[in-house]
Amino acid sequence: MGNIYTRDIKRIGQQIYELYKDQITTDYEKNKELVKQVVDVYSKKVRNRIAGYITRKAKQASRPVEVTEQQEELEE
Template sequence: MGTVRERAIKRVAYKLVKQYPDLWTEDFEHNKMILSQIAEIKSKVYRNRIAGYITRLKVRERQGTLV
């Protein structure tokens, strides 16, 4: 079974990927740094979860399994 993420994390991640498609990569550390610069997220845990989900979205996009 995979990790279940909150709806809010998915919503924010999809919105950011759609709004800034060229900024994100498959590297979690890079995505975390970019997220800190473009969004004001006070919680480190919340920021990391969003960056991790964006990373998974980019991997799925490369594999062709992103709907």
């Protein structure tokens, strides 16, 4: 069972991810600071959830490349 995110957190997270894709990393702390600078969030909990969602998306986006490299190494 995974985390359940509200519609607003997903919507805001996707917008930030698309606009600031070059600044987003797989490091949660850096993403948290980015969210703090970009969005005027009304609570720390919401800011952290958005940063967590963005971090998760960044990790998922980088995962297929790693899997492909591992498969190539196994084939050799």
